[in-house]
Amino acid sequence: MKVSAIDVDNTAMILKLLGDKTRLSMVKILDTHDCCVCEFVEIFKASQPAISQHVRKLRDVGLVRETRRGQWIIYSLNKESEYYPILKSLFEHLPSQDEKLQELEEKGLRISCN
Template sequence: MLQAKVELEKAANVLKLLGDKTRLTIAGILKQRECCVCEFLEVFEMSQPSISQHLRKLKDAGMVKEERRGQWIFYSLNHQSDYYGLIEDILEHIPDQTDKIKMIEKVNPTLQCGC
């Protein structure tokens, strides 16, 4: 298949955004499972605003999308993005994030707060 090309400057921007350990991990997690902000708080030793800011950058670039459900806002990879193919290919090269998912599900903040 002929590879769908991305304008160089836009590709560089996607790479810059994924060129941060926290955001690359977020992307790796979102490849496996949608998450809300409070779930990411279980994974990263970092303040909530900091995580929100990382998610905002990914969202502003169209790489992730958000969906509010009640008091939670769930983030997921944007499969409609022009960059999705690039992102997918990159994520193939990093270890799977099952350990991080386990950290989330052990505490399961969304359920705890909601019930």
């Protein structure tokens, strides 16, 4: 199956969205681990409303999916998005973000909303 090209306007929009360090780190984390907002709040030391805005922007363009687990919403990377090939290329050049999740686990805060 051939991947169709994304036009320049949409590519620029995605790159602008990913130009934010927090959002870029979020999608890198979500490439290998599903997370909830509470985990991102702890990882990025940011307020819940600020993290929710970042996630909303990623979700609105289809880069991130949400799944409800009870009263909690868990976010994952949408690997079926037309923009995923751009992300996949970027990921090859970014360091792993696993240490951020390991720190959460060590503090007992990994998926603290379960």
